[in-house]
Amino acid sequence: MIQLDQLSKRYGALQALDGVSLNVPAGCLYGLLGPNGAGKTTCLRILCTLLAPDAGSVQIAGIDALADPRAAREQLGYVAQEVAIDKILSGRELLQLQASLYHLDAATSRRRIAELTELLGMGEWLDRRCGTYSGGMRRRLDLASGLLHSPAVLVLDEPTVGLDIESRAALWQVLQQLRDDGTTILLSSHYLEEVDALADRLAILDGGRVIAEGSPESLKRDLGGDRVTLRVREFATPQEAQQAQSVLQQLDGVRQVVINRAQGHAINLVVEGEGAALLDRLRQQLEEASVPVFSLAQSRPSLDDVYLQATGRTLMDAELASVSSRDPKAEKKQAMR
Amino acid sequence: MTVAPAAQLSQETLALTKRLFVQLQRRPSTLVAGVLQPLIWLVLFGALFANAPDGLIPGGVSYGRFLGAGVIVFTAFSAALNAGLPVMFDREFGFLNRLLVAPLRSRYSIVLASVLYITSLSLVQSLAIMAAAWGLGYGWPGGAGLLVVLLTLLLLVAAVTALSLGLAFALPGHIELIAVIFVANLPLLFASTALAPISFMPSWLGWLAALNPLTFAIEPIRAAYLGQFSLNAVVLEAPYGSLTAAQCLSALLILSAALFVSIRPLLDRKLS
The missing domain is CATH 3.40.50.300 (P-loop containing nucleotide triphosphate hydrolases)
Structure with a gap:
């Protein structure tokens, strides 16, 4: 059409x-x-x-x-x-x-x-x-x-x-x-x-x-894998998040590790496999590496993950970045005849 | 959609014109101000020069009778100068885009609606001022004279409307348009024969007045008011020679046509 x-x-x-x-x-x-x-x-x-x-x-x-x-x-x-x-x-x-x-x-x-x-x-x-x-x-x-x-x-x-x-x-x-x-x-x-x-x-x-x-x-579906969001603290500093990131990248079954600035430097992981066993295994590995855990949540991939996969940043991050670079005057000019 | 193109054109033009009149009806301040301002000119200037010595105005006319024609033209001129404002607001607030996504038969219906609206508005305001001038004892053009007045005003309004619509599409916003209107308005009035005859002016101002389109409208109307109107009668003694009423009206016609032709590429670009 x-x-x-x-x-x-x-x-x-x-x-x-x-x-x-x-x-x-x-x-x-x-x-x-x-x-x-x-x-x-x-x-x-x-x-x-x-x-x-x-x-x-x-x-x-x-x-x-x-x-x-x-x-x-x-x-x-x-x-x-x-x-x-x-x-x-x-x-x-x-x-x-x-x-x-x-x-x-x-x-x-x-x-x-x-x-x-x-x-x-x-x-x-x-x-x-x-x-x-x-x-x-x-x-x-x-x-x-x-x-x-x-x-x-x-x-x-x-x-x-x-x-x-x-x-x-x-x-x-x-x-x-x-x-x-x-x-x-x-x-x-x-x-x-x-x-x-x-x-x-x-x-x-x-x-x-x-x-x-x-x-x-x-x-x-095409994206595959499950998503896990890890917060080392409720609002982690970039350093803490990066530390955790370097540990997580070494772990088995972890495909991708991205720090989500818009969510207080939460860490988004793409992991192989599914189910509760996965979380248990991850929790154990984090403990061994002495990475603190404030919360750990598992979810199916979302459209945000599709965006993240393609661009390397979350939609929220892109949104925040665009807010500061917007030029209302130029936008008005584009809309005006 | 079996309607003929001409019917579609008139349907969309009438709807757009109706919108402008509904706006005017609900917000009549422009109508009122457009009559009030020239009325104040008429009363104040008339009073100011009421005791002017005889012979100040060539032909032994009283100043009030002299002033009438000038103020009538000024009324129509001021009204037409505002023609671009609604269009400018539509551009700025995005209403124009609403019109442009519609399958208009011709996008000139938007321009045509503005012309119809501003022409009727300025004629109504001018007639109100003419009635006021008559009430003040400054005379009324009889029969054919009235036709001459209306024709002359139409030609002037057409020219000024074209100018204003062109500005409405060329300038970036209504602040700029209002500034231009504000700056153009009074100097054009003073540099014309609305308030004083050319014989009264220093020669540089006389030249300006003799080239000012307002003068070409004022003088035929003045002649019509004096009841001596004839197309071949000289109505303006300009520094560059004498002009007949026919020559003044032709100048206005040519000016209108030239302005419409010259804004056309701009309109085509902005409305395409």
């Missing part, structure tokens, strides 16, 4: 996308996972014809979006990251405006607005001015305007950022229902659990490249 082929985009010195290819099958809820600055928004902006790529091709429902952007837009509903609404208009007036921009006739417009009001629970406040809405209401209104023309493809850029838990759960449910009704959905997120719980398939984006692609289960 969506085919991106070898997309590249550069902003000055920054290579935002470096040969991104994606294939989203029809009726699929597809997740685009990656830290801030990975290129997710750029990718979605190109898909939605807001931005021209330097190279590559975009196909939506068989339409070449670069050659015929207008036809592609008919197929697309786009829910942007920064919620742009007109504070003076009521939600209903905004939807009516949107309906006219998609050339719906009056009857269809009324019917769709009524349907979406029902689906998204907007009845109570739709006739109030948008300026009075909470974050959750705005997001629902935005989703409604993306869905108004019953698009074949729905694109959402970080739809749950800043939402309370209840609104987030409600949004997840709506998205799953839409997918079950046949809408193809592409959503970006930097929340692991979100993509893990929602997506049928996903691509992990990092530094403008796709570093992993598949269903959440297959990605985790």
Whole structure:
């Protein structure tokens, strides 16, 4: 349904996308996972014809979006990251405006607005001015305007950022229902659990490249081995962690040892084998090497481990690193015409 | 989607125009301020020069009657100069992106909506000022004169709207746009024949006034108010020669066309 082929985009010195290819099958809820600055928004902006790529091709429902952007837009509903609404208009007036921009006739417009009001629970406040809405209401209104023309493809850029838990759960449910009704959905997120719980398939984006692609289960399964998290103290110093790391690397059955700075220098291990026996063995080995143990926990691989495996750092670390290097001014300039 | 392209174009343009009018209706301060400011000019300047010696204004007209045409043009000019502001806010707050992901038949409907909105707004404000001037005893252009006034205002508004929309897409933000509007507004008024005739000015200012597009709008309207309007009558004694009403209006037409042509590549780039 969506085919991106070898997309590249550069902003000055920054290579935002470096040969991104994606294939989203029809009726699929597809997740685009990656830290801030990975290129997710750029990718979605190109898909939605807001931005021209330097190279590559975009196909939506068989339409070449670069050659015929207008036809592609008919197929697309786009829910942007920064919620742009007109504070003076009521939600209903905004939807009516949107309906006219998609050339719906009056009857269809009324019917769709009524349907979406029902689906998204907007009845109570739709006739109030948008300026009075909470974050959750705005997001629902935005989703409604993306869905108004019953698009074949729905694109959402970080739809749950800043939402309370209840609104987030409600949004997840709506998205799953839409997918079950046949809408193809592409959503970006930097929340692991979100993509893990929602997506049928996903691509992990990092530094403008796709570093992993598949269903959440297959990605985790392919990684193999169990994960063990060791804390030598509740908040260990880097030195303590490094000491423990050098001991752990010598142990049998330990494939990889990474210090997780975001978790107070906890140590993430990839180990062969499974089960409680493994933990017992490990605990014993640590005791022999006189490495203190504050806690030791075992888990199945997660999407974070998939990211860790591919990039050598956790998603949280990448997220923290990107926060300090973000340039809001440049980002605004990229978004502005 | 069986609607004809022309119907789609008018559907999207009307919806976008309606949005601007709903905004105006709920936040009428721009409308009110746009009438209030010229009204203050009219009353204060009218009073200031009420006792001016006879013969100050060529043709023996009272200063109030002289001033009326200038303030009417200033009203339309100020309103049109703000044409770019809604567009600029849409650019800055991302609303424009919402419009651009929609399958608009032509993205010029966004520009067209602004033009329709600002033209009607500035004409309404000008008519309010004309009514006020009439109330103050400064006259009213009869019959054909009213048509001349409206046509002249339309030409000026078109030119200034094009300029403002061009700035709205060229400048980085609304602070810069407001700064340009602020800086352009009063000097253009003073360097025109709105407040004083050219004969009254030092020669360098006379030259500026004679080249100022506001003057090309003011003088035909002034002639219409005096009831002596004819396309071939000389309405402006400029340092470089005499201009007829037809020449003034042609200059405005050419200016509007030139401005629309020159902002077109910018609009194409920003809206593509």
